[in-house]
Amino acid sequence: MRTGKSDISGWLVRPVGRAPWAVLLAVLAACAGHAARVTSDGGMDNAIVVRAARTWLAGGSPYDDPHFLYLPSAVLAAVPQAMLPAAVLRWLVPCAVTALLAVGWACALRLHRVPLGSRLAVLGLTGLAAGFAPFGHLVRLGNWTVTAAVALPLALLLASRGRWTAAGAVVGAAVALKPLLAPVVLLFLFAGRWRALATAVALPALASGAAALLMPDPAGFFTRTLPFLLHGDDGFVRLYEASPAAVLPRLGVPEAPAQALAVAAAGAGVLCAYVRWRRADPGPLRLAETGAGLMLAAFLVSRPSYDHYLLVVLPLLLAGLPYAGSAARVAWFWISLVPQVPGLTWPWLESEKRRAFRDAFTLCVLAVTVARQSAGGAADGRTVDDGDDADGDRSRAGSGAEPVPVRGAPF
Numbered sequence: 361m362r363t364g365k366s367d368i369s370g371w372l373v374r375p376v377g378r379a380p381w382a383v384l385l386a387v388l389a390a391c392a393g394h395a396a397r398v399t400s401d402g403g404m405d406n407a408i409v410v411r412a413a414r415t416w417l418a419g420g421s422p423y424d425d426p427h428f429l430y431l432p433s434a435v436l437a438a439v440p441q442a443m444l445p446a447a448v449l450r451w452l453v454p455c456a457v458t459a460l461l462a463v464g465w466a467c468a469l470r471l472h473r474v475p476l477g478s479r480l481a482v483l484g485l486t487g488l489a490a491g492f493a494p495f496g497h498l499v500r501l502g503n504w505t506v507t508a509a510v511a512l513p514l515a516l517l518l519a520s521r522g523r524w525t526a527a528g529a530v531v532g533a534a535v536a537l538k539p540l541l542a543p544v545v546l547l548f549l550f551a552g553r554w555r556a557l558a559t560a561v562a563l564p565a566l567a568s569g570a571a572a573l574l575m576p577d578p579a580g581f582f583t584r585t586l587p588f589l590l591h592g593d594d595g596f597v598r599l600y601e602a603s604p605a606a607v608l609p610r611l612g613v614p615e616a617p618a619q620a621l622a623v624a625a626a627g628a629g630v631l632c633a634y635v636r637w638r639r640a641d642p643g644p645l646r647l648a649e650t651g652a653g654l655m656l657a658a659f660l661v662s663r664p665s666y667d668h669y670l671l672v673v674l675p676l677l678l679a680g681l682p683y684a685g686s687a688a689r690v691a692w693f694w695i696s697l698v699p700q701v702p703g704l705t706w707p708w709l710e711s712e713k714r715r716a717f718r719d720a721f722t723l724c725v726l727a728v729t730v731a732r733q734s735a736g737g738a739a740d741g742r743t744v745d746d747g748d749d750a751d752g753d754r755s756r757a758g759s760g761a762e763p764v765p766v767r768g769a770p771f
Contacts, residue, residue: 403502
């Protein structure tokens with residue numbers, strides 16, 4: 361890998377000093393510590409799952425709570441937390457969520473073959489924690505979206521190493537905890553990895569089926585939760601949904617056309633992800649951008665769709681910055697993130713109940729950016745520098761071993 365001083369990619373992958381590490385640890389500690397101080401039970405969203413587990417332990421149905429939107433297997437997974445006092449959960453959950461987000465970032469870096477001790481590794485995670493508001497939101501809420509934020513880059517990392525069945529198991533386990541990564545099964549379909557596909561589908565089905573037999577209301581997910589997810593009939597939840605299907609009606613668009621537009625956009629996103637996969641260029645961008653494209657397409661149409669869902673895909677895209685042709689090298693990628701800068705006040709959107717409009721902007725612009733890169737981006741995710749030996753560069757890029765940097769800043 362070339363690491364000339366005039367090369368932004370070379371600068372990013374060089375080892376970092378001790379001071380940035382200290383800053384990163386301080387930022388992560390502050391994020392987790394603040395969440396522990398402002399919450400009393402490990403976060404509002406985590407408390408919903410823990411309360412469901414306690415309800416089940418007491419003989420009730422977890423699905424009596426309309427805000428419990430998980431499969432039955434999640435109830436059993438939350439039982440250990442249900443046995444802990446609130447004072448322990450108050451500190452344990454924010455620290456665990458922060459640590460898991462860091463692990464997900466590390467997996468995204470290794471997928472792109474970026475050293476964990478590099479400047480991008482440290483500065484990237486620092487930027488996510490301090491400069492991307494949904495990071496703090498997720499830590500404070502304790503939402504189980506964090507399982508998907510770890511599982512997707514881990515699964516893609518395993519797939520990049522030829523361990524597709526293990527990747528399917530990771531996705532299946534994540535779906536059993538929270539069915540957010542269900543769209544990723546399309547990646548296994550695109551790749552023709554039938555064993556991985558079967559594993560990803562069978563694991564949550566078997567786990568949830570077995571757990572449902574232990575519930576007083578075995579069909580509760582289908583009779584209560586699924587109708588809620590399909591119709592989104594919750595005025596409070598709707599205020600924070602970022603999908604076009606939820607935001608456009610708040611601007612006066614009738615619900616039917618808004619839903620149709622969201623479905624069409626999601627379909628276009630899936631098609632672009634398929635085109636990206638079919639392009640079959642070497643290197644990790646193919647896996648990262650296909651997986652991210654599928655998830656963004658799902659977020660456009662899913663109900664609910666929150667700002668912290670973006671943490672499932674953003675680290676994957678950001679870690680590809682050293683590669684020419686990556687989505688992170690497009691100006692619109694960075695423009696999409698501007699509304700998520702903490703402390704930045706937007707006219708007419710000051711109210712927390714209106715932040716969904718900012719989240720919708722980020723989601724839609726990011727989805728379009730990734731879709732455009734997938735449908736018509738660079739053919740091989742690299743750029744040959746002027747004056748370099750093209751054949752030599754082509755050989756190195758074909759191996760997919762290292763990111764090929766370009767001169768100057770990409771934006």
